Amino acid sequence: MSIVDRKERQRAERYDLIVAAARDLAEAEGWDAVTTRRLAGLIDYSQPVLYSHFKGKADIMAAVANGGFEELATRLRTQTAMGTPDVLRNVCAAYLEFARSQPVTYEAMFVLPTQIKFASADTPIALRATFAELLAALGPDRPSPELLAEVLWSALHGMVVLVQSERIPARGADVRLDVLVQSFGRQSR
Amino acid sequence: MSIVDRKERQRAERYDLIVAAARDLAEAEGWDAVTTRRLAGLIDYSQPVLYSHFKGKADIMAAVANGGFEELATRLRTQTAMGTPDVLRNVCAAYLEFARSQPVTYEAMFVLPTQIKFASADTPIALRATFAELLAALGPDRPSPELLAEVLWSALHGMVVLVQSERIPARGADVRLDVLVQSFGRQSR
DNA sequence: ACGCTAATCTAGCGGCGCTAGATATTCTGC
């Protein structure tokens, strides 16, 4: 079976190569610059090879997004695991930092049209985990915790995209984070 | 001068016709369906005519967005003008309702790449007005009011786009609004 | 009525996502 194994391994490597090339090119020049022709050129294969791995360009972007879900969940978990009193602030900061450091991956995850199901039966585990971290960061004994987490997520997401699209100035991002955390923190101060 | 006048008037009418056709087609089938060829067909002119009015497709979308800024500002102003005690909630509700009723106009305004300057010297008046209404709805004597308004806007925007892209369920929108208003309202309750 | 300008159209460029059919490569059985 070792020949078949090797083939499968090589295929998997090429799969990863494509996803990495797509992510890197997107981070460098934006998703519009990621065309199937350029991508094929980067991996030294012809266009149709891409379609033996992926259903289409959207599928490649979804693969990049999935990698992002993993990393984001990990980053957030690191913060909640620390268990410091200002978990909420740290988790929010980690979310914003992820978006800042990998804007186009973030875009693939949360902005561009996607067929990835959210809050559904076949939602990627990492994506569920991300939401769970937000939920946890808000602390126990909250009224309608899911909805609260959704609103928190909305605020974080809004800040990310409005700053990225230069509709809100980048300046003041840290103060906005303070404001947000104050608003969503327990009001028993 | 009346001949020139008539020509200018007809040109202006055709301009409006194009913008309306673009908006209607987008509302019906999404922005991807708005191609210069289809648009030209809808107004019974050939493609190049579009380019005598607009620099390109992005410019047409910007025109649709500008119309949206006017309407949104008007809608929000109506709420603040009423001066009821729960202005904040009403303004937020009006914002969400605008986005719900004209999703693709909203998309052109706040999601798609734009060359419209926000918070700049040549920001459209209606856009400034919109932000001013949010600011006013939060009430006086707030610490860092601009930043607070930016965070509120972020939360509203996040809710809009995450629901529209089906990343957050449409269900519970009203409760989320309650949560948001509670969080951003004066905590002197 | 006619020449000229301005308005409009026809036709086409390069690039896009994607795919059918041809070609090259690798494996299998003798």
Next chain:
DNA sequence: GCAGAATATCTAGCGCCGCTAGATTAGCGT
């Protein structure tokens, strides 16, 4: 070792996109 089958890959092309140059038409002033 080698023919033929199966698989992997490529070449070439389809229909679409945004956009534009150059030909053509229409309508004005004289």
